[in-house]
Amino acid sequence: MSGTGNNGAAPWLTYHGVNIYRVPNFTAYFYVTSNIAIDADGAPNAYNPQNTGLDALGNAGYPHGQWQSVLVPDPLNPTSAYVQKAGDPFPGYFVAMTSLLDKTQPITDTHRYLDARSVPYLVFPGAFYETQGTGALGDLAMVRDLTNGRTSCAIVGDIGPHDAPLGEMAIGLAVNLGGTNPNPRNGDGAPPGPFQYVVFPGSRSDPAWPLAPAQMQALASARLAQIGGWPAVNAGSGND
Secondary structure (H helix, E strand, O other): OOOOOHHHOEEEEEEOOEEEEEOOOOOOEEEEEOOOEEEOOOOOOOOOOOOOOOOOHHHHOOOOOOHHHOEOEEOOEEEEEOEOOOOOOOOOOEOEOOOOEOOOOOOOOHHHEOOOOOOOEEEEEHHHHOOOOOOOOOOEEEEEEOOOOOEEEEEEEEEEOOOOOOOEEEHHHHHHOOOOOOOOOOOOOOOOOOEEEEEEOOOOOOOOOOOOHHHHHHHHHHHHHHOOOHHHOOOOOOOO
């Protein structure tokens, strides 16, 4: 592509109809999309055998799909998902994973994964994540709802279906952007959108997780200030 967006932002690539712009002299990029999907993965009460968790078992691919990428297999019976025991946060529920995790915690411990209820994370489609320059797990972002003006820091926390569109976010991010009891099953309670994302490749910490909420906010805000803040970001360049 040729030409530039407002404030000198240069068109970089288009993914599923969303135009993505690169910030001059930085690796940061931004886009706007009205698409939204709510993710519960990593929440200790995301899924259970009775299908009464935050999200539907079908969205985890259980029991006949590729659920092993979402739910922790039982170490003693890998053909079934592990069920939390007494003393765990939600006994009887499965353990739902996120791609970003705390490697110091056991695989079957819910604390190993990002809790979608409270951690404002982004889900990158597999194909987008594989695109050079889009960033890595643990990279930071800032997001704002262009209708209500709400903003939030975010972290690249999960990798979704390979060819999915952009716009999937954790419950916690949806709440920060003005959602009311966002429902991963049907999308009810989601913030209005459209949403503007500013992603900062190369901003991940070492280790990338865990990261305290205040630290995440401070680091993401500093990255945004470094590129000139929201005024330097073209709110009208992206489309869905």
